[in-house]
Amino acid sequence: MRKVYSKIESISGNVISVSAEGVNYNDLAVVTSSHGESLANVIRMNGNSVSLQVFSGGRGVSTGDEVRFLGHPMQVSFSENLLGRIFTGSGKPRDNGPELTENMIDIGGPSVNPAKRIIPRNMIRTGIPMIDIFNSLVESQKLPIFSVSGEPYNELLSRIAMQAEVDMIILGGMGLKYDDYLSFKETLEEGGAMSRTIFFVHTAADPIVECLLVPDMSLAVAEKFALGGKKVLVLLTDMTNFADAMKEIAITMEQVPSNRGYPGDLYSQLASRYEKAVDFEGAGSITILAVTTMPGDDVTHPVPDNTGYITEGQYYLRNGRIEPFGSLSRLKQMVNGDTREDHRPVMDGMIKLYAAYKESQEKKSMGFRMSDWDEKLLKYGALFESEMMDLSVNIPLEKALDNGWRILAESFTSDETGLRTDLLNKFWPSEKESR
Amino acid sequence: MAKNLGKIVGINGNMVSVETDSQVSLNEVGFILLNEQRLKAEVIRITGKRLELQVFEATSGLSIGNSVEFSGELLTVELGPGLLTQIYDGLQNPLPELAEQCGFFLQRGIYLNALPRNIEWDFTPSAKVGDTVSSAYTLGTVPEGQFKHRVMVPFSYTESYTIKDIKSSGKYTVDTEIAIIEDEKGNKYSVSMMFTWPVKRPITAYAERLKPGAPMVTKTRIVDTFLPVALGGTYCIPGPFGAGKTVLQQVTSKNAEVDIVIIAACGERAGEVVETLKEFPELIDPQTGKSLMERTIIICNTSSMPVAAREASVYTAVTLAEYYRQMGLNVLLLADSTSRWAQAMREMSGRLEEIPGEEAFPAYLESTIASFYERAGLVRLKTGEYGSVTIGGTVSPAGGNFEEPVTQATLKVVGAFHGLSRERSDARKYPAIHPLESWSKYPSVVPVEKVNYARSVLFRGNEVGQMMKVVGEEGTSIEDYLIYLKSDFLDFVYLQQNSFDPIDASVSVDRQNYIFDILLTILGGKFDLSNKAESRKYFNKLRQIFLDYNGAEWQSDDFKKLETELIDLIKVKKSGNLEDAYIFQKV
């Protein structure tokens, strides 16, 4: 039986310290107060003084409360029984189902040996032209959606989750609004995907420390399923809340902040989660799609900034559309070469013309004269925005490419597109089709 | 001898505090004993009996009272034949072997031999019994891939020695004794083909350090012509995320005209290393006809690997570079990203509760960066031969703003600055090096007056471009408009380069000089063009042909045909005869 300590020496924010012996770094403890039980883990040791962060927060903890060390770090149960279930950040059921305690595995495990990684090669089709044509999502990619609050990023996430050809979905919610949590649930239930989904949800009303656990819980489970051969899609929303939770703990621990209050290891902390995205040779894979809201719509804010340095591209969601500029899938070239021969040229060609449209638009707004060419571009831009960028469009890649050709033909003559002659001969729509 | 021991008294992230009665030195390596495991750590502060150690592994599961065993040695790497083609982590653990042992995941506390002990190398002695030798003196050679790897007197042997015994030609493993040397006092030492060296101490077993001059050819036009790097020089590539730092380094690692390339993937994505790892063995080095992997070493401590080992990884990399420099080779070290290394220092400094400087970086950030880049250099060896270490580091500035401590500290010490701009990368103008804001102190592969002329066109063109944004095309004179078109042309066909085109990706110095003259004909020429629409059309045509010309194989029929086409088109609109057009006489 492990020893129970009943003298908490200090309580500051969510961090308590107690005098204890025989404790291991990172170990878990149960703190029992008049408000109930909470888990806590060891984050610093100095002689006999052990500091712990209390998952449900320091509020209500009193110096006389009991601390019982469990002798192991944070763990999560792993089995098929997780499927269809909803848990809190610390792994407690949120759906009135039974608590799961079988086959406990450690979270936050070691990283994959780079020598064991393989080059990503499978495209994940989403039915969204701005993704499939212009910035293809690739199995094992890690990619955030950069956005601001108010934008429909969670809708976009659940839509991709529903349409992506993956074996299972793990949703890690951090600081999620309760309504958003319910809509995720509804969408997945309606789409019949609930039985292949696991939720680890921390809502805005839950204790902050539980928010910190969500990515590790989600990814530890994902990793096991992937090793078992499953293609897992992990959705993490909103990673900015995760970073803010880290900031809060760091400040409590009196760490010197590096940039706007965030701890100096923000990059490493985010990276160790995102780098869990992987394709296991001969087994399954983990693809991570995250949401990073940008405070003040500022991409140089430390959270989006550090994220951009870690992930393999980003989708900018602005005014309900995925922006063609700034959005980037760094892995797209690994898959878009063998979809259809016109994929790459259409992708490049349409974006170049869209950039030219933007210039014409700017000239127009400054009152400069519009040439015939400018007028053509303006027509093209309008078509591009309504038929390609609109997120309600839901069509397979091939259909989207065909639409691309139609839009080009409606706006330009073939020699104005800058596309290669052999492609034009093959794909340029005839008069009738282009109507 | 009894081992020096200590006990853990505090744990904070990857830093542990230890108390000991033994004598321990700064930067000494200690091993934390945890059950069956031994976790490597380095002493980073000593205050009386209390030591602070940075642990190169995850610290989860450690507890107060765990024993620490001190090794008496600083953090070292193994030097000897068998380094090339290896993929190491920051502590010189061979990752493929580790994978064989542990499977998909890294496992802490497992340290394998950096140099394979089972390979027998074909040793040929070049010294004989009775010879007087000193550190770095070549005792013999073994073939290592395409190189004659020199088996040298270990660099720590700083006195004068006499060879007492040396093995004859034959096959030996790295740990076999191949010579016995004796110092003046009569002490004998056994020497094998491998030895160790502390990574944080520069190797200086050469005769003298020289000023870099000869270009380190990268075959990237904007670099070699406008922003050159010298053999033995240093340069940095700062840029916001996604601007193309890694791609630029990957291209350089393939094309650079050097003997050996060491890639230090420091705290960046594992996936990017995998690309190199899988691609290089398949790629042929045009200079040697061998696989590129044969000239490459990869040190890979990616972002999710332990942070302290990341700090060590750049030192591991530069030590290996200095080692091969001692063999008279030109070595290029590419570090991506030095900011991650600086952040590793910052994390440790924070745990040590040192007084923070700007953005919480430690006060010694600047001097640490300076002394790292100082390990580059062109040297004359004791044999009279030359060798060099060139260092290129990427910098990942927070928010893409170059006014931050790491970029600023780096700019103070490097010889060339290749600043990537978000504006250029957004416009897909790759490589996105800003041609006007970047600089280099090294000589170009193209005569300087020509480069200066082109730069002045670029500068003026940029001014006109800025002005045009305000007054529109209508408000710009035709003369100014032509300058704008010329500068845009230069940007398009020379500064921009398609890294993924088999021909355009690497352009030899000869070709750079050759096409630069044609380019100057256009930049310096007076054209018979009177309206803007016509001018734009004409330059678009020129541009189209020049692009095809860039894509044609050097001196092929296609190349010559396109050149004729180009010259003919120039003649159509140029006033005066073609020869005048060359403002600089062709030699």
Ligand SMILES: Nc1ncnc2c1ncn2[C@@H]1O[C@H](COP(=O)(O)OP(=O)(O)OP(=O)(O)O)[C@@H](O)[C@H]1O
């Ligand atoms: N020379 C180039 N030619 C074509 N595309 C390029 C080039 N350089 C960069 N890119 C494009 O930009 C993307 C990002 O480039 P890269 O990974 O080199 O950026 P980075 O500056 O290293 O970013 P980070 O700091 O996030 O690592 C690439 O995946 C590629 O799509």
Ligand SMILES: [Mg+2]
């Ligand atoms: Mg990079």
